Amino acid sequence: MPAQQFNTWIRPLAAQVSQTADSVTLVLPSRFKLDCIRNQYAARIAAALQAVAGQPVALELVLASRPGVRKAASPASSNTPQSLQSEPLWISADGSADAQAEPAFAAPTAAKAKLPEPTHRLNGGLTFATLVEGTANRMARAAAMHVAHHPGQLYNPLFIYGGVGLGKTHLMHAIGNQLLAGRAAAKVLYIHAEQFVTDVVKSYQRKTFDEFKARYHSLDLLLIDDVQFFANKERTQEEFFNAFEALLAKKSHIVMTSDTYPKGLTDIHERLVSRFDAGLTVAIEPPELEMRVAILLSKAEAEAAALPEDVAFFVAKNVRSNVRELEGALRKILAYSRFNHKEVSIALAREALRDLLSIQNRQISVENIQKTVADFYKIKVADMYSRKRPANIARPRQIAMFLAKELTQKSLPEIGELFGGRDHTTVLHAVRKIAAERQTLSELNQQLHVLEQTLKG
Numbered sequence: 374m375p376a377q378q379f380n381t382w383i384r385p386l387a388a389q390v391s392q393t394a395d396s397v398t399l400v401l402p403s404r405f406k407l408d409c410i411r412n413q414y415a416a417r418i419a420a421a422l423q424a425v426a427g428q429p430v431a432l433e434l435v436l437a438s439r440p441g442v443r444k445a446a447s448p449a450s451s452n453t454p455q456s457l458q459s460e461p462l463w464i465s466a467d468g469s470a471d472a473q474a475e476p477a478f479a480a481p482t483a484a485k486a487k488l489p490e491p492t493h494r495l496n497g498g499l500t501f502a503t504l505v506e507g508t509a510n511r512m513a514r515a516a517a518m519h520v521a522h523h524p525g526q527l528y529n530p531l532f533i534y535g536g537v538g539l540g541k542t543h544l545m546h547a548i549g550n551q552l553l554a555g556r557a558a559a560k561v562l563y564i565h566a567e568q569f570v571t572d573v574v575k576s577y578q579r580k581t582f583d584e585f586k587a588r589y590h591s592l593d594l595l596l597i598d599d600v601q602f603f604a605n606k607e608r609t610q611e612e613f614f615n616a617f618e619a620l621l622a623k624k625s626h627i628v629m630t631s632d633t634y635p636k637g638l639t640d641i642h643e644r645l646v647s648r649f650d651a652g653l654t655v656a657i658e659p660p661e662l663e664m665r666v667a668i669l670l671s672k673a674e675a676e677a678a679a680l681p682e683d684v685a686f687f688v689a690k691n692v693r694s695n696v697r698e699l700e701g702a703l704r705k706i707l708a709y710s711r712f713n714h715k716e717v718s719i720a721l722a723r724e725a726l727r728d729l730l731s732i733q734n735r736q737i738s739v740e741n742i743q744k745t746v747a748d749f750y751k752i753k754v755a756d757m758y759s760r761k762r763p764a765n766i767a768r769p770r771q772i773a774m775f776l777a778k779e780l781t782q783k784s785l786p787e788i789g790e791l792f793g794g795r796d797h798t799t800v801l802h803a804v805r806k807i808a809a810e811r812q813t814l815s816e817l818n819q820q821l822h823v824l825e826q827t828l829k830g
């Protein structure tokens with residue numbers, strides 16, 4: 374499923390698993406969303422649940438009857454939501470709906486189905502308290518915290534960049550929630566760049582740019598996610614530039630995220646790019662092992678689920694790409710444990726994650742890394758084993774060694790052997806050097822992100 378589709382429709386879903394673990398309830402905030410999920414995704418969701426559970430699982434779609442339910446309901450919680458309307462629709466894995474449930478579903482009252490969107494669009498669950506801190510996000514978190522407490526002062530704009538699923542959006546919501554906790558009347562808006570583009574297009578079609586300006590230019594804090602989506606959208610860039618200038622002039626704060634640092638953005642006007650870089654630009658790195666373990670333990674605790682530390686280590690060692698995947702792995706393990714009435718253990722985790730683990734084992738080998746890195750830097754694969762030392766060859770070789778240590782279970786001597794029989798100290802030197810340089814050289818960091826994503830498929 375394309376990431377955008379997933380983020381729009383599937384990711385925001387809140388699910389409750391019944392006590393008997395044979396049904397899952399999805400709580401939808403509006404009739405519109407309920408219809409979309411039912412028509413387009415329910416069958417796939419039901420099939421996925423059945424695959425995880427190893428038995429048929431009834432999928433129930435219900436409307437929340439008041440705002441807040443969606444956030445209050447934690448995924449896979451065993452509590453039944455208090456404020457659900459009893460309009461169940463049962464869907465089996467083949468996509469067929471239960472005929473008896475259909476009439477109840479088809480006769481809603483419009484008022485009941487309506488759930489007003491909060492104007493700031495913040496997810497109340499994404500706070501500083503729920504964001505685990507580690508070296509990977511320490512600087513970004515500190516800057517974000519400063520902005521939340523002293524908006525309009527230092528670090529304006531704050532530009533946060535990093536790879537997929539590393540907590541950029543979480544950090545933005547945390548800033549907004551923190552500011553509102555201290556100043557409930559503050560005008561805050563979280564918006565995805567694509568939604569901003571849509572707003573510009575709508576204002577253009579309806580000739581309502583005055584309303585658009587009144588809305589955006591009056592904010593105290595604008596949180597705008599994934600600004601790389603502005604690429605090639607001339608009119609949007611112009612409107613964003615205007616909003617940007619107006620907000621900075623009145624000392625409102627702007628926080629942006631992107632998958633790359635400002636100068637790495639393509640097809641965005643230079644005058645915007647230079648403004649993006651004019652405050653503070655901070656990176657969020659992929660979390661290291663200990664941070665991944667801490668995140669897993671914290672997420673399990675939030676779900677009131679028991680996760681032994683050795684299982685957390687096992688998962689963290691095997692799921693290295695990003696926090697979203699880490700969360701997905703944990704969710705799978707907990708669901709697997711509930712459905713099978715078994716305690717969480719390494720054996721159970723191995724079983725629950727067998728697909729994911731087999732994909733990883735298949736994909737990431739040292740040979741694969743050598744080939745991918747050689748292709749990327751346009752050198753020969755044979756140069757990975759050769760004794761040649763010019764920088765244009767030695768550096769990619771060091772990068773490949775670093776990735777081999779990061780992405781495979783191989784030891785330093787084993788890696789050295791695979792790089793033309795080099796000593797383990799040579800590999801260690803390369804690993805340390807690249808790891809240190811990654812912290813300061815944005816371009817190298819970006820290249821490593823691309824290579825990691827390529828290798829992980």
Ligand SMILES: Nc1ncnc2c1ncn2[C@@H]1O[C@H](COP(=O)(O)OP(=O)(O)OP(=O)(O)O)[C@@H](O)[C@H]1O
Nearest residue numbers: 503504505536537538539540541542543668696697
């Ligand atoms: N340090 C952390 N502590 C706790 N949870 C985290 C942390 N980092 C990320 N997460 C969680 O991981 C998931 C993905 O994070 P988020 O959506 O913020 O990533 P992102 O960087 O914005 O990704 P994308 O670029 O794909 O939008 C979220 O559920 C978030 O709460």
